[in-house]
Amino acid sequence: MFFETFHQDKNSRARTGVIHTEHGDIETPSFMPVGTQATVKSLDSFDLRDLNAQIILGNTYHLHLRPGEDIVAKLGGLHKFMNWDRPMLTDSGGFQVFSLGKQIPPLLGEGQGVEFRKERLAKIDKDGVTFKSHIDGSTHRFTPESSIKIQHKLDADIIMAFDECAPDNVDAKYAREAMERTHRWAKRCLEYHLSSPPLYKGRVREGYRQHLFGIVQGSNHRDLREESARHISAMDFDGIAVGGESIGYNMSATKEILDWVYPLLPPDKPHYSMGLGLSPLDIFEVVERGIDMFDCVAPTRLARHGMLFLPPLNKGRAGEGYRINITNSRFASDAKPIDKNCACHTCQHYSRAYLRHLFNAGELSAMRLATIHNLHFFLDLMKQIRAAIAEDKFLKLKKEWQSYAKN
Amino acid sequence: MFFETFHQDKNSRARTGVIHTEHGDIETPSFMPVGTQATVKSLDSFDLRDLNAQIILGNTYHLHLRPGEDIVAKLGGLHKFMNWDRPMLTDSGGFQVFSLGKQIPPLLGEGQGVEFRKERLAKIDKDGVTFKSHIDGSTHRFTPESSIKIQHKLDADIIMAFDECAPDNVDAKYAREAMERTHRWAKRCLEYHLSSPPLYKGRVREGYRQHLFGIVQGSNHRDLREESARHISAMDFDGIAVGGESIGYNMSATKEILDWVYPLLPPDKPHYSMGLGLSPLDIFEVVERGIDMFDCVAPTRLARHGMLFLPPLNKGRAGEGYRINITNSRFASDAKPIDKNCACHTCQHYSRAYLRHLFNAGELSAMRLATIHNLHFFLDLMKQIRAAIAEDKFLKLKKEWQSYAKN
Numbered sequence: 001m002f003f004e005t006f007h008q009d010k011n012s013r014a015r016t017g018v019i020h021t022e023h024g025d026i027e028t029p030s031f032m033p034v035g036t037q038a039t040v041k042s043l044d045s046f047d048l049r050d051l052n053a054q055i056i057l058g059n060t061y062h063l064h065l066r067p068g069e070d071i072v073a074k075l076g077g078l079h080k081f082m083n084w085d086r087p088m089l090t091d092s093g094g095f096q097v098f099s100l101g102k103q104i105p106p107l108l109g110e111g112q113g114v115e116f117r118k119e120r121l122a123k124i125d126k127d128g129v130t131f132k133s134h135i136d137g138s139t140h141r142f143t144p145e146s147s148i149k150i151q152h153k154l155d156a157d158i159i160m161a162f163d164e165c166a167p168d169n170v171d172a173k174y175a176r177e178a179m180e181r182t183h184r185w186a187k188r189c190l191e192y193h194l195s196s197p198p199l200y201k202g203r204v205r206e207g208y209r210q211h212l213f214g215i216v217q218g219s220n221h222r223d224l225r226e227e228s229a230r231h232i233s234a235m236d237f238d239g240i241a242v243g244g245e246s247i248g249y250n251m252s253a254t255k256e257i258l259d260w261v262y263p264l265l266p267p268d269k270p271h272y273s274m275g276l277g278l279s280p281l282d283i284f285e286v287v288e289r290g291i292d293m294f295d296c297v298a299p300t301r302l303a304r305h306g307m308l309f310l311p312p313l314n315k316g317r318a319g320e321g322y323r324i325n326i327t328n329s330r331f332a333s334d335a336k337p338i339d340k341n342c343a344c345h346t347c348q349h350y351s352r353a354y355l356r357h358l359f360n361a362g363e364l365s366a367m368r369l370a371t372i373h374n375l376h377f378f379l380d381l382m383k384q385i386r387a388a389i390a391e392d393k394f395l396k397l398k399k400e401w402q403s404y405a406k407n
Numbered sequence: 408m409f410f411e412t413f414h415q416d417k418n419s420r421a422r423t424g425v426i427h428t429e430h431g432d433i434e435t436p437s438f439m440p441v442g443t444q445a446t447v448k449s450l451d452s453f454d455l456r457d458l459n460a461q462i463i464l465g466n467t468y469h470l471h472l473r474p475g476e477d478i479v480a481k482l483g484g485l486h487k488f489m490n491w492d493r494p495m496l497t498d499s500g501g502f503q504v505f506s507l508g509k510q511i512p513p514l515l516g517e518g519q520g521v522e523f524r525k526e527r528l529a530k531i532d533k534d535g536v537t538f539k540s541h542i543d544g545s546t547h548r549f550t551p552e553s554s555i556k557i558q559h560k561l562d563a564d565i566i567m568a569f570d571e572c573a574p575d576n577v578d579a580k581y582a583r584e585a586m587e588r589t590h591r592w593a594k595r596c597l598e599y600h601l602s603s604p605p606l607y608k609g610r611v612r613e614g615y616r617q618h619l620f621g622i623v624q625g626s627n628h629r630d631l632r633e634e635s636a637r638h639i640s641a642m643d644f645d646g647i648a649v650g651g652e653s654i655g656y657n658m659s660a661t662k663e664i665l666d667w668v669y670p671l672l673p674p675d676k677p678h679y680s681m682g683l684g685l686s687p688l689d690i691f692e693v694v695e696r697g698i699d700m701f702d703c704v705a706p707t708r709l710a711r712h713g714m715l716f717l718p719p720l721n722k723g724r725a726g727e728g729y730r731i732n733i734t735n736s737r738f739a740s741d742a743k744p745i746d747k748n749c750a751c752h753t754c755q756h757y758s759r760a761y762l763r764h765l766f767n768a769g770e771l772s773a774m775r776l777a778t779i780h781n782l783h784f785f786l787d788l789m790k791q792i793r794a795a796i797a798e799d800k801f802l803k804l805k806k807e808w809q810s811y812a813k814n
Contacts, residue, residue: 083756335481350451358446
């Protein structure tokens with residue numbers, strides 16, 4: 001069995017469960033750190049193990065361009081390539097190629113978009129997308145089949161159908177066209193995936209397979225979103241993702257879309273929100289809407305800018321909000337750890353004053369230590385959320401965090 | 408006892424010994440990784456512990472400017488500040504302030520110089536040096552007393568006298584002036600050091616003290632170098648360093664200077680070469696000349712540029728030289744570790760192909776993994792050298808490495 005649900009919260013759509021993969025289990029709801037280029041920026045795979053991350057994400061667009069799926073395959077697939085023996089997920093590359101030419105907020109762009117380009121670099125036709133590399137301008141092409149083929153070579157446990165990530169507010173006519181194209185492509189991905197012989201021989205585990213997820217699109221049109229949710233849910237996917245330009249970037253639209261599609265998603269398959277906002281509070285919003293897994297660049301990206309997350313207000317920490325900018329001069333001689341109750345490597349061993357110094361002096365070690373803390377914070381919050389759901393106290397926990405954020 | 412010698416090589420001046428400090432022992436000859444700004448670039452103190460580094464170096468000039476010695480003192484000294492409980496050494500800041508305005512080769516500059524500046528930023532008088540910060544242009548002043556005072560606040564186990572690091576090839580008149588100033592300053596440093604009450608209260612160890620080293624100067628004039636060696640050796644320092652613009656930057660001058668001064672240095676005190684070239688072969692040159700400790704930026708700086716060290720030629724590694732540029736395309740799908748016999752974290756867990764990818768993709772983790780390997784390489788070579796000296800096989804080992812470098 002790929003997915004089991006354990007407990008449905010009595011007061012919301014939040015639920016706990018577990019995804020079984022050949023590289024281990026993923027407790028849900030699950031936060032997936034983003035490892036765009038076969039590395040979570042500034043960390044190595046042992047750091048991720050020490051953090052007890054259960055799954056990480058890789059980006060097909062980036063890995064296709066660099067180092068290329070053939071090199072990864074030659075090295076034995078992504079797991080061996082980066083020496084990570086726990087579950088992985090790759091996206092289809094769709095989000096990135098459709099983002100080429102669009103402005104992605106830089107703070108959110110990591111692993112999900114590429115830098116802002118004025119000229120439009122991607123061209124779509126009925127069979128796929130032709131696009132130019134943001135690295136060297138070379139021309140590439142993704143089709144549903146080629147995206148799956150690349151993801152087969154990368155060999156993550158969970159792979160994604162190739163979809164058209166149309167802009168949010170396109171008119172209903174284009175939004176329908178894009179959605180129908182996504183549905184045709186979903187079918188082609190599934191057919192290609194199910195008919196492909198296994199690429200890797202001599203696997204450690206007999207019966208290893210990659211699990212393919214479909215993606216619900218439909219821009220910000222309720223009727224299309226509902227139609228897409230029905231359509232994708234009826235297909236033979238292992239899980240259902242909700243994609244789109246707004247997902248994660250615009251949390252009020254994200255909440256609305258998740259509310260629309262929830263009643264139509266199969267409860268026996270994992271639900272994946274392809275993005276999340278900048279705040280830990282956004283986690284509560286998607287989990288409350290029945291989401292089992294999500295990726296989020298905020299903890300890693302913000303860490304590299306010295307923005308460090310803090311848990312709800314404790315005594316003596318008034319005025320710190322739910323995150324601090326460690327480069328602030330008020331931390332210059334602060335001997336306390338980022339968070340005195342945090343069990344992460346950084347909080348156990350280094351002071352705010354030291355971290356501030358490392359950031360101010362432009363030292364690389366600052367980024368790693370900050371990333372370790374922020375990822376630990378997100379992973380620990382997921383633990384708390386799973387425990388709260390199990391006791392039907394999810395909404396209580398949410399309320400605590402919300403009231404804290406207002407302080 | 409601060410310093411013990413164990414074995415004098417029968418065929419050279421190389422010797423083994425141990426320096427005892429309140430934070431632990433340093434086996435000599437010892438290589439000291441450079442931790443300019445209270446961090447060895449890209450690593451944290453646990454990485455250094457895993458590498459079994461026995462001592463690291465901090466730079467007074469840099470730490471004075473950022474974060475400032477008062478902040479470090481408030482946090483309990485450098486050891487506590489960076490959570491490093493093994494021996495440390497700080498330089499006096501002399502090298503850096505005298506380098507202001509001079510061109511330091513960028514590849515060698517880390518921790519030992521600052522970036523190239525056209526205008527001369529340092530002004531010397533009989534009592535000290537007034538200089539401008541390379542960070543913000545603010546004016547600062549070091550005197551013999553203030554340098555020691557700063558180093559007391561930083562609280563490293565070994566501290567250095569404030570010297571004038573005059574250019575190599577100044578005329579004999581200026582060279583003598585500078586040397587005599589260095590000697591007067593050495594006396595003032597020693598007097599200030601010995602008469603200062605301990606700054607830190609409540610130390611863990613009773614009787615903790617900082618050990619002050621004097622520095623031999625004299626530019627590239629044999630008579631002055633000999634005079635300086637005699638003069639500094641006659642003073643009540645705990646160790647004797649050989650400084651100067653050439654030391655480490657110009658290996659043929661370094662060798663010549665070390666040959667001049669060796670017979671005049673007290674054998675019962677550690678001898679410190681304040682710098683080393685770019686090659687592991689240079690280690691043999693200074694150790695052969697009776698040097699017990701040296702610092703070197705090559706392994707860390709080169710690592711961050713993807714230059715990785717390799718031990719002597721093994722079968723099947725023809726043509727690789729003693730270091731490789733891992734960004735080279737020939738490593739694109741090379742599944743081997745950097746060095747199959749290396750026990751470092753990087754070689755034990757990651758392939759050349761993966762490291763090449765990380766460097767090519769501009770990933771921060773590349774620098775840490777490369778730094779770990781290069782430091783392990785240098786530290787391991789020191790182990791081999793100490794073992795060879797103990798068996799009177801130092802010159803044999805040197806010859807092996809030299810013949811290898813020619814392949």
